[in-house]
Amino acid sequence: MYYVIKRLEISASHSLSLSYESKCSGLHGHNWIITVYCKARELNSDGMVCDFSHIKESIHGYLDHGNLNELLPFNPTAENIARWIVEHTPQCFMARVKESEGNEAVYVLDKYDSMAVECIK
Numbered sequence: 001m002y003y004v005i006k007r008l009e010i011s012a013s014h015s016l017s018l019s020y021e022s023k024c025s026g027l028h029g030h031n032w033i034i035t036v037y038c039k040a041r042e043l044n045s046d047g048m049v050c051d052f053s054h055i056k057e058s059i060h061g062y063l064d065h066g067n068l069n070e071l072l073p074f075n076p077t078a079e080n081i082a083r084w085i086v087e088h089t090p091q092c093f094m095a096r097v098k099e100s101e102g103n104e105a106v107y108v109l110d111k112y113d114s115m116a117v118e119c120i121k
């Protein structure tokens with residue numbers, strides 16, 4: 001099995017729609033650190049799982065310097081963003097989305113859950 005791991009940073013704003021009072025309901029920004037995990041049993045004809053720059057383009061190219069509430073069709077929590085990355089990135093099975101030093105969410109496809117447990121130890 002081959003793996004590629006791409007880390008990228010996006011600067012973006014969001015506000016959260018929550019069922020309780022929170023400062024996060026106001027528009028604010030983060031420099032999000034995103035880690036994308038892709039895998040393939042066989043390499044493509046270019047000798048890659050997938051191109052690092054294609055991963056960057058589809059996430060950074062779309063979200064950087066944007067308002068996530070306008071760009072994404074869901075409440076832009078770190079968890080929902082991580083799921084969106086997995087669902088929209090070819091060969092991706094797991095994504096980590098870090099809002100700040102202490103706050104990070106991970107989404108992993110069900111069948112790779114044990115791998116995620118190892119990675120986030």
Ligand SMILES: Nc1nc2c(c(=O)[nH]1)N=C([C@H](O)[C@H](O)COP(=O)(O)OP(=O)(O)OP(=O)(O)O)CN2
Nearest residue numbers: 016023024028076077078079099100101102103105
């Ligand atoms: N499970 C989640 N919890 C929270 C999310 C989220 O996406 N998933 N997001 C937020 C807000 O985006 C908020 O901006 C985070 O605020 P921040 O000040 O960074 O967090 P803390 O209050 O915990 O601040 P510390 O500096 O880490 O103490 C909120 N929650």
